[in-house]
Amino acid sequence: MILHLDMDAFFASVEQLDNPELKGKPVIVGKSSGRGVVTTASYEARKYGVHSAMPIFEAKKKCPQGIIVPGRMERYKEISAEIISLLGDFSPLVEQVSIDEAYLDISGCRKIFGGPEKIGADIKKKIKATVKLSCSVGIAPVKFLAKIASDMKKPDGLTIITSDHMPEFIDKLDIRKVSGVGKSMTRQLEILGIRSLGDIKKYSETALANRLGKYGHRLIAFSKGIDDSPVTPFNQAKSISAENTLSMDTLDKEELKVYLLRHAERVGRQLRRHKLRAGTIMLKIKTAEFKLFTRSMTIKEPTQSTEIIYRKAVTLLKNFRVDKKIRLIGVGVSSFLLETGPVQMELFEENREQASNWEKVDRAVDGISEKYGKHAVKRASIYDE
Numbered sequence: 001m002i003l004h005l006d007m008d009a010f011f012a013s014v015e016q017l018d019n020p021e022l023k024g025k026p027v028i029v030g031k032s033s034g035r036g037v038v039t040t041a042s043y044e045a046r047k048y049g050v051h052s053a054m055p056i057f058e059a060k061k062k063c064p065q066g067i068i069v070p071g072r073m074e075r076y077k078e079i080s081a082e083i084i085s086l087l088g089d090f091s092p093l094v095e096q097v098s099i100d101e102a103y104l105d106i107s108g109c110r111k112i113f114g115g116p117e118k119i120g121a122d123i124k125k126k127i128k129a130t131v132k133l134s135c136s137v138g139i140a141p142v143k144f145l146a147k148i149a150s151d152m153k154k155p156d157g158l159t160i161i162t163s164d165h166m167p168e169f170i171d172k173l174d175i176r177k178v179s180g181v182g183k184s185m186t187r188q189l190e191i192l193g194i195r196s197l198g199d200i201k202k203y204s205e206t207a208l209a210n211r212l213g214k215y216g217h218r219l220i221a222f223s224k225g226i227d228d229s230p231v232t233p234f235n236q237a238k239s240i241s242a243e244n245t246l247s248m249d250t251l252d253k254e255e256l257k258v259y260l261l262r263h264a265e266r267v268g269r270q271l272r273r274h275k276l277r278a279g280t281i282m283l284k285i286k287t288a289e290f291k292l293f294t295r296s297m298t299i300k301e302p303t304q305s306t307e308i309i310y311r312k313a314v315t316l317l318k319n320f321r322v323d324k325k326i327r328l329i330g331v332g333v334s335s336f337l338l339e340t341g342p343v344q345m346e347l348f349e350e351n352r353e354q355a356s357n358w359e360k361v362d363r364a365v366d367g368i369s370e371k372y373g374k375h376a377v378k379r380a381s382i383y384d385e
């Protein structure tokens with residue numbers, strides 16, 4: 001099963017989140033000068049017919065009381081990264097398609113997280129709790145339908161198309177909803193009397209392919225519920241990270257360490273699930289002035305242990321001079337080795353034993369989390385050097 005997630009009116013919702021005065025009001029994100037266009041309109045603004053890609057002057061006419069705010073890409077990216085990193089907890093196969101959209105292959109997750117309904121609801125809950133924003137989720141046996149499903153009950157929707165319902169759904173599906181069917185294609189299809197995706201089946205494949213070219217083949221496959229495009233995680237092989245924006249900027253390293261542990265846990269769990277070890281540990285810090293710093297270190301023995309990642313991140317933090325308040329903190333790992341690959345043993349016997357003990361702890365924690373949920377175990381660690 002494939003899950004498609006789409007944040008609701010993302011940029012406008014972030015503006016409303018950061019500035020409560022904008023809540024419930026028609027917010028239009030875009031450049032108000034010159035020939036600016038609407039990037040995102042809040043649902044309140046959409047009621048007046050304002051939509052993205054509309055020229056700002058037209059939006060102003062349709063919705064004179066609309067509050068126009070310039071976009072803050074930096075901030076949107078920050079929240080987007082947080083969302084993507086939490087999706088990694090649900091499936092190792094996460095494909096981010098835009099700043100506010102991602103696909104997850106959840107086929108292998110049933111055992112751990114339950115059926116599609118449960119996973120969809122849990123992801124929505126987790127996002128709401130973490131970034132305080134709503135999203136819409138669609139789940140279907142194939143990618144193109146998952147995307148259509150996520151759009152069906154916006155905002156805050158959850159739509160599931162099971163394989164049993166798929167044929168009926170396809171038969172009724174408005175062909176204009178299918179990705180790649182633009183205006184001129186719609187016209188061509190209308191001439192053939194094709195209005196729903198199911199109508200495609202009225203024609204022979206060769207006739208359609210002749211008429212519509214390459215895309216004809218695609219529509220034929222879609223009409224049978226076939227979409228071979230897999231969920232392709234990119235970057236995944238390069239780095240894994242977790243980060244969060246603090247609810248309040250801080251200078252307090254002890255407080256920051258609590259976040260480091262949480263992130264190390266997430267990153268470590270993902271490494272173990274992917275059967276990878278990382279040779280580089282990275283600390284990411286953003287100050288209240290939006291200045292970004294990264295510090296990294298290479299470790300002699302690649303690891304997948306939460307504790308070791310945490311300790312290294314703490315060391316990096318200790319060496320970082322915190323003189324400006326911090327608004328975001330993250331932990332990342334890279335330089336991967338496959339779990340089965342040769343691991344250089346450069347530690348003293350004693351330390352090696354300790355490292356392998358930590359791995360036993362990790363395995364135990366992972367086991368309990370898989371069975372009873374991630375919050376069943378909390379590490380008490382907060383280790384001190």
Ligand SMILES: [Mg+2]
Nearest residue numbers: 006007009100
């Ligand atoms: Mg969206």
